[in-house]
Amino acid sequence: xxxxxxxxxxxxxxxxxxxxxxxxxxxxxxxxxxxxxxxxxxxxxxxxxxxxxxxxxxxxxxxxxxxxxxxxxxxxxxxxxxxxxxxxxxxxxxxxxxxxxxxxxxxxxxxxxxxxxxxxxxxxxxxxxxxxxxxxxxxxxxxxxxxxxxxxxxxxxxxxxxxxxxxxxxxxxxxxxxxxxxxxxxxxxxxxxxxxxxxxxxxxxxxxxxxxxxxxxxxxxxxxxxxxxxxxxxxxxxxxxxxxxxxxxxxxxxxx
DNA sequence: TGGAATGTTCGGCT
DNA sequence: AAGCCGAACATTCC
Numbered sequence: 472x473x474x475x476x477x478x479x480x481x482x483x484x485x486x487x488x489x490x491x492x493x494x495x496x497x498x499x500x501x502x503x504x505x506x507x508x509x510x511x512x513x514x515x516x517x518x519x520x521x522x523x524x525x526x527x528x529x530x531x532x533x534x535x536x537x538x539x540x541x542x543x544x545x546x547x548x549x550x551x552x553x554x555x556x557x558x559x560x561x562x563x564x565x566x567x568x569x570x571x572x573x574x575x576x577x578x579x580x581x582x583x584x585x586x587x588x589x590x591x592x593x594x595x596x597x598x599x600x601x602x603x604x605x606x607x608x609x610x611x612x613x614x615x616x617x618x619x620x621x622x623x624x625x626x627x628x629x630x631x632x633x634x635x636x637x638x639x640x641x642x643x644x645x646x647x648x649x650x651x652x653x654x655x656x657x658x659x660x661x662x663x664x665x666x667x668x669x670x671x672x673x674x675x676x677x678x679x680x681x682x683x684x685x686x687x688x689x690x691x692x693x694x695x696x697x698x699x700x701x702x703x704x705x706x707x708x709x710x711x712x713x714x715x716x717x718x719x720x721x722x723x724x725x726x727x
Numbered sequence: 728t729g730g731a732a733t734g735t736t737c738g739g740c741t
Numbered sequence: 742a743a744g745c746c747g748a749a750c751a752t753t754c755c
Contacts, residue, residue, distance in 0.1 A: 474734095525734085539734085539735085541735080542734055542751095542752095555752090573750085609745090618734095625733055625734070674733060694733095
């Protein structure tokens with residue numbers, strides 16, 4: 472569910488409600504929802520809400536509350552408490568529900584903002600991206616999913632990016648050459664920007680902080696379209712498995 | 728009913 | 742010794 476465009480959309484829709492407000496406390500409704508012991512949050516001001524890769528970061532006075540949304544996590548402004556509400560962040564005015572059906576997500580507390588992942592794909596230059604690719608021998612699909620290589624891309628957008636770049640998902644990173652490496656960079660930026668414009672992709676659970684679904688699933692060219700005609704050449708989209716993830720591509724447009 | 732699902736992590740193997 | 746694979750986590754849906 473939440474890859475970079477979804478996390479970005481959550482931040483944009485939640486930030487106006489929470490930035491500048493003070494925290495009253497955190498109610499944990501599921502023990503799995505918290506990754507460690509917490510300091511007292513009460514009275515701390517939310518200075519800024521931002522995205523770090525796929526994660527949503529509440530920058531508080533004295534530390535950061537990091538939301539890992541896993542596969543099905545959402546952050547809902549003034550959300551109604553339901554069976555999948557795992558935690559509630561209470562503010563002076565209003566609250567944020569952390570809902571997560573599968574419980575692969577969690578909240579984390581960091582004294583210093585997180586900085587352990589690779590560069591953000593929308594902040595990285597084309598030159599930096601091409602240079603980083605050259606030292607990697609893994610497949611491009613695996614590499615795009617690797618958060619220490621670039622932060623924020625998941626299974627949907629990896630497939631959509633590779634289709635747009637017309638590169639086979641199993642191609643080896645270091646072997647694709649400068650022309651295709653630049654095409655891959657431009658496809659990555661274009662797909663992510665368009666997905667943000669559309670408010671992300673809603674496959675099943677994803678909604679923004681106001682509970683609204685995204686629209687980019689209507690623009691998916693390969694993801695979830697196995698057997699359907701390729702929008703570029705009309706031949707059927709194929710689904711294979713790379714790095715233990717379903718991988719959708721057009722065998723005609725994305726040759727080895 | 729089995730398998731797959733937007734993700735991450737860990738142990739074991741090569 | 743890095744890098745890859747499979748399993749595990751929890752739940753729903755087809």
